Amino acid sequence: MKKVSEIMTREVDFVTPLDNVYEVAVKMKNDNVGVIPVCENEQIIGVITDRDIVVRGVAEKRPGSTKVTDVMSDELYTGSADMTAEEAADLMADKQIRRLPIVENNKLVGIISLGDLSLAKESDSAAGHTLSQVSEQRNQIQ
DSSP states (O other), rough: OOOHHHSSSOOOOOOOOTTTTTHHHHHHHHHHEEEEEEEETTEEEEEHHHHHHIIIIIIITTTSSSBGGSSBBBBBOOBBBTTHHHHHHHHHHHHSSSSSEHHHHEEEEEEEEEHHHHHHHHHHHHHHHHHHHHHHHHHHHH
């Protein structure tokens, strides 16, 4: 069973609470990602997703200068680099999240996504299960 440290993305761009929504959107575009962690003093305090920008930003007619902390998700779930891919997949399914920040001593060291899980041969079924759980539970909510 692969460890998260073997398959996670290590080079993760982040923003600080001093940044605004426009700056986050530009980073997302440039990095081709849908989530950016929010860190303060090297500690992760939340994440901002493309959905957060749309639902809490655009849909509420907030300007691009809106502070990141006004639209970010601060109910934060994190994993550790020594978790197995299956443990990460189970946590993601349970919490209905598609991306999991990986931390050591609350410091961001990487991120794992459903895509990362699907690329790990031994965790193909775990990624498929996680995606079906996330999708199924989201459909029930809507």
